[in-house]
Each structure stands twice: as structure tokens, then as C-alpha cells.
Amino acid sequence: MMADMSDVNGTKKLLRTRDGRIVAGVCSGIGEYLGIDPYMVRLAFALISVFGGFGLLLYLAAWVVVPEEGEPASIAEKLIKKNP
16 A cells, blocks of 8 residues: 555545546545445446446545545545635
């Protein structure tokens, strides 16, 4: 596991990863955080999209809210700080 993912005062931090990403690194980040294969997370998003319609919406929300590996803040945090 990467050092950025795990040691923030002994707790794990959810980040969008750069390694193993296909689009934005959401699924690979969730997979690494949970300790599961990112393809299982991708499958879950696909099934939620097909059967409930919310998978794509959840993915986009995670893309905006979860910070990227190596970045200090998420896209949402940057927008909020830019427009106080």
C-alpha cells in the first residue's frame, strides 16, 4: 500500500489514485482504501448504474469530493476556497 494512502496519524485516507486509474482514479482509490480489487468496485458502479441509475452520479460526486493522490484538496474544496 502506498505511504500517501495509509499513514495520516495512523489512519487511512481515501484518495483518487494515479496508478491503476482508467478515468479519474475513483475506483482504484476506493479499492485500495478498502483493500479489494478495483475491478470489483468498477463492477459495483456499473451494476448500480444499470439497475438503479445512480452509479454514474455517485462516480461523478466521488470525482469532485475525493482528493487526487498528491493533491492537498479535492476539486470541491478548491472551488469553495476560490469563491468564499
